[in-house]
Amino acid sequence: MASNLEPCPFCGSCNMHISHHLLSRAVCCQHCKATGPHRRTTEEAVLNWNRVSKCSRQQVQSPNPQIHGHLHNLEDAVRSLASILRHGPRQGLGGGVEPDREH
Numbered sequence: 001m002a003s004n005l006e007p008c009p010f011c012g013s014c015n016m017h018i019s020h021h022l023l024s025r026a027v028c029c030q031h032c033k034a035t036g037p038h039r040r041t042t043e044e045a046v047l048n049w050n051r052v053s054k055c056s057r058q059q060v061q062s063p064n065p066q067i068h069g070h071l072h073n074l075e076d077a078v079r080s081l082a083s084i085l086r087h088g089p090r091q092g093l094g095g096g097v098e099p100d101r102e103h
């Protein structure tokens, strides 16, 4: 294939191939099976793939740290909630509490 294709925006693989359909052509990643826009000609399919690849790589790079930060916050919140649920709210009382009733 003489055309220069952008690497896959999803897995970074350069192992692309043009899949030929009845009425259209599309760039397809051999590694993760991601498929670009279907176009009538190979050149158009390649052009659109390159555009999508560039766009989505820019989009993927910017919001990711934010999302990871939110995920960490969520994880922390869930973890402290789980420990409150498990140990009850008497964590800060110093351990001198005697249970009145037994189960």
Ligand SMILES: [Zn+2]
Pocket (backbone or CB within 6 Å): 008, 009, 010, 011, 012, 013, 029, 030, 031, 032, 033, 034
């Ligand atoms: Zn891929």
